[in-house]
Amino acid sequence: MRxxxxxxxxxxxxxxxxxxGAEDRGWLDAVRAESAVLPERRExxxxxxxxxxxxxxxxxxxxxxxxxxxxxAIAAGVIMAAVDLSSTxxxxxxxxxxxxxxxxxxxxxxxAWRWAFAVTLxxxxxxxxxxxxxxxxxxxxxxxxVPQALLMAGVGVWLRFRWQRRRTAG
Amino acid sequence: xxRQPNSSPQSLSLLRAFLAEPQAWHYGYSLSLATHLKSGTLxxxxxxxxxxxxxxxxxxxxxxxxRPQRHLYRLSRAGLAAARAAMLQPQRARPxxxxxxxxxxxxxx
Numbered sequence: 001m002r003x004x005x006x007x008x009x010x011x012x013x014x015x016x017x018x019x020x021g022a023e024d025r026g027w028l029d030a031v032r033a034e035s036a037v038l039p040e041r042r043e044x045x046x047x048x049x050x051x052x053x054x055x056x057x058x059x060x061x062x063x064x065x066x067x068x069x070x071x072x073a074i075a076a077g078v079i080m081a082a083v084d085l086s087s088t089x090x091x092x093x094x095x096x097x098x099x100x101x102x103x104x105x106x107x108x109x110x111x112a113w114r115w116a117f118a119v120t121l122x123x124x125x126x127x128x129x130x131x132x133x134x135x136x137x138x139x140x141x142x143x144x145x146v147p148q149a150l151l152m153a154g155v156g157v158w159l160r161f162r163w164q165r166r167r168t169a170g
Numbered sequence: 171x172x173r174q175p176n177s178s179p180q181s182l183s184l185l186r187a188f189l190a191e192p193q194a195w196h197y198g199y200s201l202s203l204a205t206h207l208k209s210g211t212l213x214x215x216x217x218x219x220x221x222x223x224x225x226x227x228x229x230x231x232x233x234x235x236x237r238p239q240r241h242l243y244r245l246s247r248a249g250l251a252a253a254r255a256a257m258l259q260p261q262r263a264r265p266x267x268x269x270x271x272x273x274x275x276x277x278x279x
Contacts, residue, residue, distance in 0.1 A: 026227075027217055030241030031209055034198045037237055047199070050209025057214050 005041065009048055016055050021110070024058045066108045073115045076100040077122030080145075084123055085133040093123075094145060101149040105156025112157050116149035176219070176256055180207055184215055185253040188245045195230065195242035216243055224249030 013032045017025045031051040038044040064070075080100060084093030100119045105112035124142040127133075176185065187204040188196065202212050219225040226246045229239040245253055 026241070027213060029238070030198060031213055033232065033238040033240045034209070037232060037234055037240065038199065047202075047209045050211075050213060053210040054213045054217070057217075 009035065020058045020062060027054060062111060065110060069104065069108050070118060073104055073118035074122065077119040080119060081123040081126045085126065085131060088134045097145045097149050098152045101152040102156040105153040106160045109157040109160045112153040113150060116153040120145040120149045177259065180211060181215060182256060185256055189253050192245060192250055195244050197240055197242060224252050
């Protein structure tokens with residue numbers, strides 16, 4: 001039974017460690033290692049539960065890293081929304097959102113999905129508050145840029161990775 | 171008045187535990203026993219002390235074979251100085267309800 005519990009804890013800690021950066025994983029490993037040496041099962045579980053506030057702290061720290069970039073991304077979202085709401089064509093705003101997300105993700109690749117959301121969610125927010133564009137909106141229509149931007153964030157990170165590899169190889 | 175860093179009762183208790191054996195490496199669990207802090211409070215504090223450069227950490231073999239390596243901690247030189255300075259700081263005692271009541275009564279008279 002204890003063996004099964006140990007495996008379960010290992011799996012939970014492994015899953016949790018995937019959500020944070022490699023530089024912070026040591027702290028979760030430290031909590032797990034201590035819980036493994038505690039003889040009492042209840043005490044071991046309580047000790048392991050202490051990883052939750054630690055994980056929350058690490059996630060928040062990561063979410064608000066690159067803090068000055070967050071208003072920049074939101075400003076990019078405002079520009080994109082303004083273009084979308086003042087144009088009868090959809091492609092200029094779509095192109096802008098993709099360009100903004102790719103550029104931000106290339107420059108700040110850590111948790112680049114944040115930039116995709118910050119850039120593309122301004123438009124739905126504006127539409128939900130009653131600002132209407134020159135074209136008719138279907139429900140959830142303004143969200144159509146989110147998946148594209150997420151994809152573009154991935155592209156930005158990949159480009160950054162390739163660029164860094166080329167730089168270190170050269 | 172700005173709050174002194176690492177001056178909370180929990181932080182002082184942790185620093186006191188380190189100062190009891192300043193040169194020794196401590197396991198998280200032994201620190202928890204010495205300070206009565208739960209892991210959810212202890213580890214964020216250790217993390218903060220390390221990010222402030224006050225704490226050294228290393229991985230050490232577990233006493234039990236087959237168990238994962240354990241994390242060990244001790245105060246750095248700067249940490250030792252900071253801990254000793256924190257111990258010398260006058261403790262800000264929280265005024266008790268009775269004392270507050272007496273103070274209020276005194277102000278009214």
